[in-house]
Amino acid sequence: MTHVPVLLSEVLELLGPRPGEVVVDCTAGRGGHAAELGSRLGAAGTVVLFDLDAGNLAAATARVRALDGGPRVVGVHASFGEFGSRTREALGERGADVVLADLGFSSTQVDDAERGFSFMRDGPLDMRLDPRGAITAAELVQTMPERELMELIRDVGEEPPEVARRIASKVVQERRNGPIDRTVQLAEIVRAAVPAARAHQSGLHPATKTFQALRICVNDELGSLERLLETLARSAAHARDGRASVLNPGARIGIISFHSLEDRPVKRVFAGMVESGTAEHVTRKPVTASEQEIRVNPRSRSAKLRVVRVVRG
Numbered sequence: 001m002t003h004v005p006v007l008l009s010e011v012l013e014l015l016g017p018r019p020g021e022v023v024v025d026c027t028a029g030r031g032g033h034a035a036e037l038g039s040r041l042g043a044a045g046t047v048v049l050f051d052l053d054a055g056n057l058a059a060a061t062a063r064v065r066a067l068d069g070g071p072r073v074v075g076v077h078a079s080f081g082e083f084g085s086r087t088r089e090a091l092g093e094r095g096a097d098v099v100l101a102d103l104g105f106s107s108t109q110v111d112d113a114e115r116g117f118s119f120m121r122d123g124p125l126d127m128r129l130d131p132r133g134a135i136t137a138a139e140l141v142q143t144m145p146e147r148e149l150m151e152l153i154r155d156v157g158e159e160p161p162e163v164a165r166r167i168a169s170k171v172v173q174e175r176r177n178g179p180i181d182r183t184v185q186l187a188e189i190v191r192a193a194v195p196a197a198r199a200h201q202s203g204l205h206p207a208t209k210t211f212q213a214l215r216i217c218v219n220d221e222l223g224s225l226e227r228l229l230e231t232l233a234r235s236a237a238h239a240r241d242g243r244a245s246v247l248n249p250g251a252r253i254g255i256i257s258f259h260s261l262e263d264r265p266v267k268r269v270f271a272g273m274v275e276s277g278t279a280e281h282v283t284r285k286p287v288t289a290s291e292q293e294i295r296v297n298p299r300s301r302s303a304k305l306r307v308v309r310v311v312r313g
């Protein structure tokens with residue numbers, strides 16, 4: 001399945017890319033958002049694309065480069081946690097006018113069983129967006145102390161404490177018999193640990209939240225987001241004060257999150273920027289998908305877009 005970009009018309013309207021501007025897409029994916037943003041820049045514009053996944057980055061770079069009369073394109077195979085230094089390297093003295101981050105993973109990554117994200121298709125329990133990453137989900141499941149595993153499933157998977165405790169205990173019991181290194185193997189262990197009544201309640205597969213917690217941990221998703229937000233807040237302050245910055249005065253920053261653990265820090269940091277006078281809200285409340293979009297692209301159901309604009313000093 002191809003990846004359908006979420007909230008595309010809202011992103012274009014609220015981030016408002018103009019001819020000659022610089023766009024940084026922190027999560028290039030398959031280039032859905034980037035191609036549309038890039039097509040509004042013309043040949044004088046620039047698009048910088050970040051992705052941890054080399055395959056996605058290559059696909060997105062090729063897609064934006066194929067635009068007729070399109071912008072200069074720079075691909076950066078790195079985490080957006082390195083936004084400051086890597087954007088500076090890509091742009092030199094220029095700053096960004098538009099920054100977008102569409103968090104999480106793409107449909108193409110989940111569909112590829114070999115990546116280990118899916119509990120529906122059997123594959124190695126990997127989950128690294130970048131194979132250069134330090135630890136696989138299998139290594140994590142094999143080595144994490146039971147208490148930490150329980151806390152991860154409870155706090156990052158957002159499972160109720162009793163369910164998290166049961167899952168962690170079952171995993172620790174099973175790993176004594178040999179490695180848990182396949183996705184379906186782990187999904188079955190989780191299913192066996194979750195009380196049947198609870199499993200049916202939500203309509204979700206019982207392993208959904210455990211897989212989410214492992215993926216977030218393996219890829220340090222919340223740590224990278226914190227680093228990105230810190231850099232954006234600092235850069236906005238520099239831009240407002242007329243100092244050298246990777247953000248231009250007037251830059252629009254949009255972040256699309258898919259769960260509350262991501263949305264909370266975005267909301268907090270954006271509010272802090274507005275309070276300290278370095279940015280203004282473009283969206284007061286998060287923008288969500290229309291019923292029509294949710295019908296066509298169910299993944300958009302939980303998407304929340306927040307946008308701020310860096311003030312001109």
Ligand SMILES: C[S@@+](CC[C@H](N)C(=O)[O-])C[C@H]1O[C@@H](n2cnc3c(N)ncnc32)[C@H](O)[C@@H]1O
Nearest residue numbers: 005027029030031032033051052053079080102
């Ligand atoms: C939801 S997809 C983006 C889809 C894209 N907007 C499109 O329209 O095709 C998220 C992408 O972000 C990448 N990603 C996740 N965490 C990242 C990080 N810390 N740094 C860079 N890329 C990351 C994933 O590999 C994935 O390709």
